[in-house]
Amino acid sequence: MFVDYFNIDNARNYCYHSRDSSSKRVGIMQKRLSPSSMNTFKTCPAQYNYHYIERAPGIYVPRHHMDLGQYVHDAIQDYFDGASKKPTKSLEITQRIDSSFDKIIGNKFVGQPEMMKKLRSCLKNFKEFEIYRARKWKTYEPTFIEKNLQDDDFRGIVDFYSEPEATVIDWKTGYKQNLNDNDTMQAEVYRYLLEKQGYAVKRVFFVVLTNGTVLQAQLQKDGWVLEQQKQILDSIAAKNFPARPNRYCFNCVYQIACEFSDTNLWDDYL
Numbered sequence: 001m002f003v004d005y006f007n008i009d010n011a012r013n014y015c016y017h018s019r020d021s022s023s024k025r026v027g028i029m030q031k032r033l034s035p036s037s038m039n040t041f042k043t044c045p046a047q048y049n050y051h052y053i054e055r056a057p058g059i060y061v062p063r064h065h066m067d068l069g070q071y072v073h074d075a076i077q078d079y080f081d082g083a084s085k086k087p088t089k090s091l092e093i094t095q096r097i098d099s100s101f102d103k104i105i106g107n108k109f110v111g112q113p114e115m116m117k118k119l120r121s122c123l124k125n126f127k128e129f130e131i132y133r134a135r136k137w138k139t140y141e142p143t144f145i146e147k148n149l150q151d152d153d154f155r156g157i158v159d160f161y162s163e164p165e166a167t168v169i170d171w172k173t174g175y176k177q178n179l180n181d182n183d184t185m186q187a188e189v190y191r192y193l194l195e196k197q198g199y200a201v202k203r204v205f206f207v208v209l210t211n212g213t214v215l216q217a218q219l220q221k222d223g224w225v226l227e228q229q230k231q232i233l234d235s236i237a238a239k240n241f242p243a244r245p246n247r248y249c250f251n252c253v254y255q256i257a258c259e260f261s262d263t264n265l266w267d268d269y270l
């Protein structure tokens with residue numbers, strides 16, 4: 001992937017993967033892919049190799065956007081922990097959301113105008129989406145939120161799932177107008193993992209909290225995600241890790257290692 005550093009969904013998978021001691025066992029690490037690791041590989045195999053195989057140290061890159069995304073997800077989780085089963089008034093929703101955002105985020109981004117603007121947009125659009133959902137959906141409360149799912153092949157953290165609606169919701173805190181291949185991969189991994197556990201999935205929504213857009217993933221034919229997995233695992237087995245420069249390289253923690261990967265410092269610079 002690019003690791004989309006402005007995308008908390010990828011960032012959470014990225015961090016999760018790093019924390020998991022079992023992933024040090026390379027066989028398991030390569031076999032059980034997450035949407036984040038698959039998209040890293042698809043976008044830049046070299047970045048995948050640095051992070052997931054070599055475990056190379058990265059340089060510091062600012063992570064304000066990633067932090068904000070994590071806090072927003074935490075605030076949303078806090079909201080659902082105490083939300084009404086079926087709110088009848090908008091005020092029930094908005095007051096509870098305000099309270100969760102205050103509790104979890106508070107003044108953390110005061111003094112950072114760009115982050116504050118983003119946070120205000122996320123708060124406003126989350127409230128509007130929840131008011132809409134409370135009116136339209138028969139069952140308001142989620143079946144589960146922030147659920148860590150995995151099997152022998154895949155792993156992923158599902159933000160929100162409603163069994164009565166057979167719907168997955170993924171909250172996005174980056175700037176996004178359209179869905180791309182990475183989002184399709186993410187949706188299909190979630191669908192695969194949920195269906196394997198007996199949950200139906202008819203819709204996967206990406207709710208872009210920064211601009212209030214709701215994007216629905218186009219679900220693929222059954223088996224699609226297994227084909228993607230096979231292609232990736234075959235390339236990994238062949239040790240095929242070309243660098244693919246992209247518009248997110250400036251945020252890549254391996255940009256120095258990548259730039260000098262073909263260089264012998266002693267011969268080329270001294």
Ligand code: SF4
Pocket residue numbers: 001002044046047243244245246248249252253254255258259
């Ligand atoms: S800096 Fe190099 S390794 Fe990082 S994403 Fe760009 S091309 Fe890939």
